[in-house]
Amino acid sequence: MYEFSYHKPASVADAVKLLSADPEARPISGGMTLLPALKLRLSKPTALVDLSGIAELRGIRRDGGTIVVGALAKHYEVATNADIKAAIPALAWMASTIGDTQVRNRGTMGGSVANNDPSADYPAALLALGATIQTDRRKLSADEFFTGMFSTALDTGELVTAIHIPVPEKAGYAKMKNPASRYSMAGVFVARGPAGVRVAVNGAGANGAFRAPQMEAALQANWSPDAVAGVKMDPAMMNGDIHGSAEYRAHLVTVMAKRAVQNAG
Amino acid sequence: MNVVAPFEGIGASVRRKEDLRFLSGRGQYTDDINRPGQTHAWILRSPHAHAAIQGLDTAAAKAMPGVLAVFVGADMAADNVGGIPCGWQIHNKDGSPMAEPPHPALAIGKVRHVGDPVAVVIAETKQQARDAAEAIVVDYAPLPAAATMEQALKPGAPQIHDGAPGNLCYDWHIGDRAVLDAAFAKAHKVVSFETTNNRLVPNAMEPRAAIGEYDAQSGDYTLYTTSQNPHVIRLLMGAFVLHIPEAKLRVVAPDVGGGFGSKIYHYAEEAIVTWASAKVKRPIKWTAERTESFMSDAHGRDHVTKAELALDAQGKILGLKVHTHANMGAYLSTFAPCVPTYLYATLLSGVYVMPVIYAEVKAVFTNTVPVDAYRGAGRPEATYLLERLMDVAAKEMGLDRVEFRRRNFIPVDAFPYQTPVALQYDSGNYFATLDAALETADWKGFEARRAAAAAKGKLRGIGISTYLEACGIAPSAVVGSLGARAGLYEVGTIRVHPTGSVTVLTGAHSHGQGHETTFAQLVADRLGVPIANVDVVHGDTAKVPFGMGTYGSRSLAVGGSAMVKAMDKIVAKGKRIAAHLMEASVEDVEFDRGTFRVAGTDKTKSLTDISLAAYVPHNYPIEEIEPGLEETAFYDPKNFTYPGGCHIAEVEIDAETGKVSMVNFTAVDDVGRVINPMIVEGQVQGGVAQGIGQALLESAIYDDQGQLISGSMMDYTMPRADDLAPVSVATHTTLCTHNPLGVKGCGEVGAIGSPPAVINAVVDALRDYGVRHIEMPATPAKIWNIIHGGRRAAAE
Numbered sequence A: 001m002y003e004f005s006y007h008k009p010a011s012v013a014d015a016v017k018l019l020s021a022d023p024e025a026r027p028i029s030g031g032m033t034l035l036p037a038l039k040l041r042l043s044k045p046t047a048l049v050d051l052s053g054i055a056e057l058r059g060i061r062r063d064g065g066t067i068v069v070g071a072l073a074k075h076y077e078v079a080t081n082a083d084i085k086a087a088i089p090a091l092a093w094m095a096s097t098i099g100d101t102q103v104r105n106r107g108t109m110g111g112s113v114a115n116n117d118p119s120a121d122y123p124a125a126l127l128a129l130g131a132t133i134q135t136d137r138r139k140l141s142a143d144e145f146f147t148g149m150f151s152t153a154l155d156t157g158e159l160v161t162a163i164h165i166p167v168p169e170k171a172g173y174a175k176m177k178n179p180a181s182r183y184s185m186a187g188v189f190v191a192r193g194p195a196g197v198r199v200a201v202n203g204a205g206a207n208g209a210f211r212a213p214q215m216e217a218a219l220q221a222n223w224s225p226d227a228v229a230g231v232k233m234d235p236a237m238m239n240g241d242i243h244g245s246a247e248y249r250a251h252l253v254t255v256m257a258k259r260a261v262q263n264a265g
Numbered sequence B: 001m002n003v004v005a006p007f008e009g010i011g012a013s014v015r016r017k018e019d020l021r022f023l024s025g026r027g028q029y030t031d032d033i034n035r036p037g038q039t040h041a042w043i044l045r046s047p048h049a050h051a052a053i054q055g056l057d058t059a060a061a062k063a064m065p066g067v068l069a070v071f072v073g074a075d076m077a078a079d080n081v082g083g084i085p086c087g088w089q090i091h092n093k094d095g096s097p098m099a100e101p102p103h104p105a106l107a108i109g110k111v112r113h114v115g116d117p118v119a120v121v122i123a124e125t126k127q128q129a130r131d132a133a134e135a136i137v138v139d140y141a142p143l144p145a146a147a148t149m150e151q152a153l154k155p156g157a158p159q160i161h162d163g164a165p166g167n168l169c170y171d172w173h174i175g176d177r178a179v180l181d182a183a184f185a186k187a188h189k190v191v192s193f194e195t196t197n198n199r200l201v202p203n204a205m206e207p208r209a210a211i212g213e214y215d216a217q218s219g220d221y222t223l224y225t226t227s228q229n230p231h232v233i234r235l236l237m238g239a240f241v242l243h244i245p246e247a248k249l250r251v252v253a254p255d256v257g258g259g260f261g262s263k264i265y266h267y268a269e270e271a272i273v274t275w276a277s278a279k280v281k282r283p284i285k286w287t288a289e290r291t292e293s294f295m296s297d298a299h300g301r302d303h304v305t306k307a308e309l310a311l312d313a314q315g316k317i318l319g320l321k322v323h324t325h326a327n328m329g330a331y332l333s334t335f336a337p338c339v340p341t342y343l344y345a346t347l348l349s350g351v352y353v354m355p356v357i358y359a360e361v362k363a364v365f366t367n368t369v370p371v372d373a374y375r376g377a378g379r380p381e382a383t384y385l386l387e388r389l390m391d392v393a394a395k396e397m398g399l400d401r402v403e404f405r406r407r408n409f410i411p412v413d414a415f416p417y418q419t420p421v422a423l424q425y426d427s428g429n430y431f432a433t434l435d436a437a438l439e440t441a442d443w444k445g446f447e448a449r450r451a452a453a454a455a456k457g458k459l460r461g462i463g464i465s466t467y468l469e470a471c472g473i474a475p476s477a478v479v480g481s482l483g484a485r486a487g488l489y490e491v492g493t494i495r496v497h498p499t500g501s502v503t504v505l506t507g508a509h510s511h512g513q514g515h516e517t518t519f520a521q522l523v524a525d526r527l528g529v530p531i532a533n534v535d536v537v538h539g540d541t542a543k544v545p546f547g548m549g550t551y552g553s554r555s556l557a558v559g560g561s562a563m564v565k566a567m568d569k570i571v572a573k574g575k576r577i578a579a580h581l582m583e584a585s586v587e588d589v590e591f592d593r594g595t596f597r598v599a600g601t602d603k604t605k606s607l608t609d610i611s612l613a614a615y616v617p618h619n620y621p622i623e624e625i626e627p628g629l630e631e632t633a634f635y636d637p638k639n640f641t642y643p644g645g646c647h648i649a650e651v652e653i654d655a656e657t658g659k660v661s662m663v664n665f666t667a668v669d670d671v672g673r674v675i676n677p678m679i680v681e682g683q684v685q686g687g688v689a690q691g692i693g694q695a696l697l698e699s700a701i702y703d704d705q706g707q708l709i710s711g712s713m714m715d716y717t718m719p720r721a722d723d724l725a726p727v728s729v730a731t732h733t734t735l736c737t738h739n740p741l742g743v744k745g746c747g748e749v750g751a752i753g754s755p756p757a758v759i760n761a762v763v764d765a766l767r768d769y770g771v772r773h774i775e776m777p778a779t780p781a782k783i784w785n786i787i788h789g790g791r792r793a794a795a796e
């Protein structure tokens, strides 16, 4: 780590003020992504603005047909929250598969979506569920928000404050974990709800999480595992590395889509 | 009331004495030690695999806050510091010695692998040292790298060392080529097989660390270090690198969090902090980050091998020919040269009658981290090759793989058995371990389980490995004649205190093996002292007379035997004292577990009576016997020991993803006499976990430029609990015939026997896809490629 100064504001307004005053300052939530980067000296912020003292970023509640998740909600809370388990069990299950016990008790949904790691779980879920990301200054649909790997529509100093998730009729998730990191190597989240059928993929894409329109069409016509089992993905869109080629990932996406529909019931 | 003490001697599964300390976080590891006035070192390492150092400017770094000093290779050279030595010399086919290029602790003129140390900064804090290291300006001129053996051996390949033309370290062989050729000429069938033994990163849980401390008053040096063998480090570093006499150099290896071989070797950082502590006149601590472990701990395995097995029409082996390239990495680590030769080629007979074997081994320098012994060292490579080859050959001969093995086993009555590759096995019964394993694994019921799995869309396979290894290393004269620059005896002191408690000083070192318990059990068994009253001291050259340390499953076979010898001396002396006290003749005194008795009488003296008399010698034959009750013995083994056995793996493959799941693992091992069955079970399970790791998960991968791609836990797959299967461990004992305990060793068998069992199971699971072989690690992507390719081939 390099030296940095440390702030712990009590409100979103104060946090935003600190962050706008210094473009090299960074917000920190669970620190599960940012701290390793600091320790490896891959990141050199002048200051850390610790969000953990901001009460308004906490909590998970149901608001009619929407689940509202505070940016500071930990993976463990998402996995065990009664409203989420009742309304979107696939999302609760997804959260329970992220990292390990320690990570799930530190890492937050806000931190994860702001980071938009191509192998992270949540971005695909929020794309498929048609979620809205609320920031300190505006609301963005998931489609607008996620703009490519490690990239989002957030401006410098802009904070994710909550995530609004419409409750679907059905949703399912399946993923193949990377054998080493245990992040997603190919994960597919399927949902059928107010916004129609939506399918999104994490882990496999060459440019981060993405929606799969062919699969959406196939499932719109026929909501069954078999409907997606025949939809081939284009390897040119996929990422290849020592753990698997783009062809392998393209194949896995189809398999995981099939299993996700199975899991959705 | 008559309370019977629980039996704690040989054969008792007593709980490990050290576990309370470890499990409650009270272990004292090197990094837990803080010396008064301690400073911190940060090592600047090469980001290039191969580069000339054209300039090195440390001025800015020296001016940074908190910095005491910055040193580079030239500073050490100016002080006459020697290079990191190699402890084993191999000779080429033509009798000339291997190439042994210099290995400076800090690079001089050139860097040869990513992670090669270039400079050290000593500062008040680690942060300051690291900050300053970033201010060092190194002018590298990158050179083409030879990241693989194939690249290194190509004509016109980048030359890594001036003294090693063609990047060849040695070209060695063993066996009779002419006899082999004759055998092959008569063969009914010759089965060829090629394989790569994957490169592994040891990844002990505790990263390496070292603290150097110089006492200006006395001129004494102390090195605290994460070592499996502190006396060896004192010898190597004192005599060859820093020129400090033994009496002025203390090496302490306190609690050590796993070694697996990687902490045998003398590393540059140990020499750097010890040397520099005298320069800055303050203690200096260095602790590796995990990233540094990946690029500076010696790696393991990394062989490329071609083999041919000649068979007669009945499936009897006529001969074996092996050609291996072994990667040494950029420099020779302490024992690297002996691993692919005397710990590998000499094992190629396995558990089989092989009339003739010829093996040639080329050791190759590459621009990678040095490679050395890693749990099993050479024997896993030999076992993997043989046990895969046996499966391939059985299939090509149309023979059942179990029957084919049985047909070639060394008969039970053939021991001692002389192999064609130097070793003489003292004892074993490979039929017994095979039968027990087949029974436990329900080999017969497998096809039904396979069918049941198929109904669920899973491909199920079963694989077997009947293996042997040589450990308990080793007779000094033998290894000396083979190139070792050290003896391989062990040392044990038994100190019986006045009131009868015992301190054991051992030259072995425990870093997970449970010596504090097992060794105490030896004392309980022989001297009748409760293990609570036995303290086992190890890991400090100031306390233990001498020692060669722990590796090659040698601690009990060699270190335990030294203790037995020392206890023999205690008993002999005790008998003389007892004879005096009981007014009997020495010949009439018997000793059994703590009690001296005049034979045929009820006259007895306890060990405590004798120790009290020895330390308070009022009524004592002082003219004939010295006071005190402490004995030391050096034990040099007469032969290696030869554990062996049978491992059976059962796997299920998800055909859609290629993911292999272990569903069962059976190990039946002959490790000789078992002192503590629970500890043996733990050692075998741990070894099997590492073997499964090698077979399915682990691989150190370099790119063409010599960058380690799998350089962190994000990309290097360490086995986790859910990657493993329930491991059923059983033992079948034939006693070692040449050491007093009859023990063979259990530390490495798990890692040696298991990889081929797992791969044989994977290949079996894929039997419908026409797969002859799959290289380790059998990752989901690799298996999917096979299934996918197979399906496509079938469709075309």
Ligand SMILES: Cc1cc2nc3c(=O)[nH]c(=O)nc-3n(C[C@H](O)[C@H](O)[C@H](O)COP(=O)(O)OP(=O)(O)OC[C@H]3O[C@@H](n4cnc5c(N)ncnc54)[C@H](O)[C@@H]3O)c2cc1C
Pocket: A026, A027, A028, A029, A030, A031, A032, A033, A034, A035, A051, A071, A097, A098, A099, A100, A103, A106, A107, A108, A109, A110, A111, A112, A114, A115, A117, A119, A120, A121, A122, A154, A158, A159, A160, A161, A182, A183, A184
């Ligand atoms: C061992 C391990 C395993 C893991 N496995 C998985 C896995 O399987 N799947 C998975 O999805 N993730 C995994 N993760 C990542 C984990 O989920 C992280 O917690 C998550 O990605 C980031 O959340 P955080 O709260 O820790 O964010 P932080 O590390 O605190 O921050 C991450 C980034 O987001 C920014 N940030 C944080 N909060 C906000 C906000 N409210 N508004 C705007 N920007 C913000 C920070 O400045 C930083 O750039 C793993 C992590 C570890 C260490």
